Amino acid sequence: MSQRVFNFSPGPATLPEPVLREAGRALLDWQGQGAGVAEVSHRGAAFMAMAAAVEARLRRLLAIPEDYAVLFMQGGATLQQALVPLNLAAAGARADYLITGHWGQVALQQAAPYVDAHVVASAAPDFCAVPPASGWQLSAKAAYLHVTANETIHGVELNQRIQAPCPLVADFSSSIASRPIEVADYGLIYAGAQKNLGPAGITVVIVRRALLAREGQRRAPILDYRAHLARESMLNTPPTLNWYLLGLYLEWLESEGGVAAFATRHAQRSARLYAALDGSGGFYRNRVEKSVRSRINVPFFLPDAALEARFLAEAEQRGLVGLKGHKAVGGIRASLYNALPDTAVETLIDFMQEFCRHHG
Ligand code: PMP
Numbered sequence: 001m002s003q004r005v006f007n008f009s010p011g012p013a014t015l016p017e018p019v020l021r022e023a024g025r026a027l028l029d030w031q032g033q034g035a036g037v038a039e040v041s042h043r044g045a046a047f048m049a050m051a052a053a054v055e056a057r058l059r060r061l062l063a064i065p066e067d068y069a070v071l072f073m074q075g076g077a078t079l080q081q082a083l084v085p086l087n088l089a090a091a092g093a094r095a096d097y098l099i100t101g102h103w104g105q106v107a108l109q110q111a112a113p114y115v116d117a118h119v120v121a122s123a124a125p126d127f128c129a130v131p132p133a134s135g136w137q138l139s140a141k142a143a144y145l146h147v148t149a150n151e152t153i154h155g156v157e158l159n160q161r162i163q164a165p166c167p168l169v170a171d172f173s174s175s176i177a178s179r180p181i182e183v184a185d186y187g188l189i190y191a192g193a194q195k196n197l198g199p200a201g202i203t204v205v206i207v208r209r210a211l212l213a214r215e216g217q218r219r220a221p222i223l224d225y226r227a228h229l230a231r232e233s234m235l236n237t238p239p240t241l242n243w244y245l246l247g248l249y250l251e252w253l254e255s256e257g258g259v260a261a262f263a264t265r266h267a268q269r270s271a272r273l274y275a276a277l278d279g280s281g282g283f284y285r286n287r288v289e290k291s292v293r294s295r296i297n298v299p300f301f302l303p304d305a306a307l308e309a310r311f312l313a314e315a316e317q318r319g320l321v322g323l324k325g326h327k328a329v330g331g332i333r334a335s336l337y338n339a340l341p342d343t344a345v346e347t348l349i350d351f352m353q354e355f356c357r358h359h360g
Helices: 017-028 043-060 076-088 101-109 209-213 225-230 240-255 256-276 304-316 342-360
Strands: 070-071 094-099 116-122 145-148 167-172 190-191 203-206 299-300 332-335
Touching: 017 240, 043 070, 043 240, 043 256, 043 304, 070 209, 070 225, 076 101, 076 167, 076 190, 094 101, 101 145, 101 167, 145 240, 203 209, 240 256, 256 299, 256 332, 256 342, 304 332, 304 342
Parallel strands: 094 116, 094 145, 145 167, 167 190
Antiparallel strands: 070 203, 190 203, 299 332
């Protein structure tokens, strides 16, 4: 097998090696059944037991209170951005949105056909800061306030406790399980798995049960959280392999010390990377206000596009891949998700310092 690279991809992202090894075996033969995990019925006893164990583990890892339901769904975070207004707001009702980057804007677009979507504050067009809470134009009666916990493209992370007069809905796609959070602060949390929890194709939804009593809007059962909950996320055929991989990933997170251990790791290694950027005499530049710099996605720029192209090519020769910035902002972006080893970050920093010495 070729050597595995240090994969800084923004998602789908690197997975833990022990997970991949175990999954390789389970694809051929799962639990001695003579059939692989992707080849057995989701209604079989083995799969049902596994699914229940995955939920229990996620509840333990994230300290999810009993009065919250957990759903495993398809359609990515983007589908959730449409399901949230359909399920939590009456047709045309007011819903508040805080816009701190690209994904907040997408959430707003997805909700616009269903609600009176109101921007309480926006950091557009630069997305380098979070507008101060004192200036947010919160609606008197909003169905919910939607925020993006970590803006994957712009590298802006919310790190304040938000006080809202309505339920808080948060997109945690790129920062779930990267530090402990108080689930009770939120009405609903959603996150695609493909960055910090597993492969693409499965999305976690954590929702206060009381909110599911809201009537929401006219919608098909497949778009209704209550229908999914009633059938334990098996309203239709679930993405069985992805669910299994998510479970292995959670097992690995626990074996590595759980979410608190990852919080320490993320704090330390992102601080080292930002120190390298800031200590480069202006060769590398991150434009985000220091207090809201993301611990998870670190975008930065070099003096010009030609140097950036060269940086990416030379990085790749060192086995450092997935570093190209999103097309919306350009430049470089290092995504430091849970499964990325600390040595990857150290190797990147060494390479950056060397590249700066040669080209700075
Ligand atoms: N929200 C955030 C914060 C994201 O990073 C992404 C994907 N990069 C999305 C939403 C969209 O996720 P999906 O492609 O799973 O729909």
